[in-house]
Amino acid sequence: MTPHHPSNTPPPQASPAPATTGPAAPAPAISATSLRKSYGEKTVLAGIDLAVPEGSVFALLGPNGAGKTTTVQILSTLVTPGGGSGALVVGGHDVAREPQAVRAAIGVTGQFSAVDGLITGEENMLLMADLHHLGKRERRTVVAELLERFDLTAAARKPASTYSGGMKRRLDLAMTLVGGPRILFLDEPTTGLDPRSRHTMWQLVRDLVAGGTTVFLTTQYLDEADELADRIAVLHEGRIAAEGSADELKRLVPGGHVRLRFTDPAAYGTAAGALPGAVRDEATLTLRVPGDGSQRALRTLLDRLDATGVEAAELTVHTPDLDDVFFALTDSTTVPAPSPSPAEAPTTTPARTKETPR
Numbered sequence: 001m002t003p004h005h006p007s008n009t010p011p012p013q014a015s016p017a018p019a020t021t022g023p024a025a026p027a028p029a030i031s032a033t034s035l036r037k038s039y040g041e042k043t044v045l046a047g048i049d050l051a052v053p054e055g056s057v058f059a060l061l062g063p064n065g066a067g068k069t070t071t072v073q074i075l076s077t078l079v080t081p082g083g084g085s086g087a088l089v090v091g092g093h094d095v096a097r098e099p100q101a102v103r104a105a106i107g108v109t110g111q112f113s114a115v116d117g118l119i120t121g122e123e124n125m126l127l128m129a130d131l132h133h134l135g136k137r138e139r140r141t142v143v144a145e146l147l148e149r150f151d152l153t154a155a156a157r158k159p160a161s162t163y164s165g166g167m168k169r170r171l172d173l174a175m176t177l178v179g180g181p182r183i184l185f186l187d188e189p190t191t192g193l194d195p196r197s198r199h200t201m202w203q204l205v206r207d208l209v210a211g212g213t214t215v216f217l218t219t220q221y222l223d224e225a226d227e228l229a230d231r232i233a234v235l236h237e238g239r240i241a242a243e244g245s246a247d248e249l250k251r252l253v254p255g256g257h258v259r260l261r262f263t264d265p266a267a268y269g270t271a272a273g274a275l276p277g278a279v280r281d282e283a284t285l286t287l288r289v290p291g292d293g294s295q296r297a298l299r300t301l302l303d304r305l306d307a308t309g310v311e312a313a314e315l316t317v318h319t320p321d322l323d324d325v326f327f328a329l330t331d332s333t334t335v336p337a338p339s340p341s342p343a344e345a346p347t348t349t350p351a352r353t354k355e356t357p358r
């Protein structure tokens with residue numbers, strides 16, 4: 001778990017110290033150091049650090065206007081970074097010095113589709129193939145394969161304007177893949193789609209990642225980040241408010257607890273006496289013990305329980321969902337406390353208490 005520090009110190013996981021033995025860690029597919037951007041007086045990005053390992057899915061989460069699209073636009077060379085930004089490297093190429101090489105390595109699908117509704121799905125694809133200078137035979141093969149893979153073969157000869165929202169989005173993604181990009185930027189890829197279409201898109205993304213593609217995703221949907229992302233960064237007021245896996249983020253906010261259910265009232269009573277802070281539910285013989293769901297907290301709880309000699313019939317660990325995290329992190333009156341230093345606690349055991357504002 002890596003809550004960000006105002007100094008923009010890169011998170012330990014994001015930029016590990018070079019190993020003294022063994023093979024060096026591969027360079028991230030996407031990395032940004034102190035990325036800044038302002039429009040006039042408005043600071044959109046106040047210096048953010050990112051590192052996305054190859055073959056992983058990184059989700060940038062944030063409310064409307066947080067700067068997600070701006071980040072994608074800068075990393076995909078569409079917009080210039082602000083003055084004072086550090087190194088921005090995508091696919092091994094510097095975004096400022098080698099924009100062409102970056103463009104050759106990436107695919108971008110934005111909130112505004114590149115699909116032309118006046119021509120058919122297949123014609124849209126062939127147009128893309130021409131833009132990528134594919135040979136005559138190759139363009140036919142690549143287009144047919146992608147249409148098949150994205151379940152668009154039957155509709156291929158129909159004007160794209162007749163497609164459903166989900167089909168258009170699939171076509172858009174298929175068009176992006178014509179050039180065979182190793183790195184994909186998906187800016188809110190499922191906004192406005194129905195649940196079935198969203199699940200289809202998620203599966204397509206998973207398949208791409210299984211094939212080695214790196215995905216940089218922006219989304220306002222917490223379940224989407226939860227479903228797809230290996231790591232999630234929450235963008236708030238121009239900074240990364242927190243970064244980690246979905247589970248790590250969930251441990252950042254209060255609401256986590258362990259639920260112990262007993263079948264024997266005597267055992268229930270004994271356990272309740274031994275566990276200070278436990279919320280009792282006499283009707284169901286259940287105790288709810290607040291905790292961050294970490295290994296350490298769980299061990300303490302079990303040690304206490306063992307000392308009483310009673311055993312629970314059922315033990316479940318509840319962590320808050322990403323909604324709780326999102327609201328806690330993007331509510332400017334509360335920010336999570338920084339993690340204890342690695343010497344004090346494992347990196348997967350972040351502090352989760354609400355703290356005073358910065």
Ligand SMILES: Nc1ncnc2c1ncn2[C@@H]1O[C@H](COP(=O)(O)OP(=O)(O)OP(=O)(O)O)[C@@H](O)[C@H]1O
Binds near residue numbers: 044
């Ligand atoms: N070209 C521009 N000129 C001026 N301001 C801009 C420009 N592009 C973006 N902004 C401003 O920068 C801020 C961040 O916009 P951005 O589109 O990156 O946010 P977002 O997180 O993608 O939001 P949404 O989820 O609504 O798409 C907004 O306040 C927006 O108005």
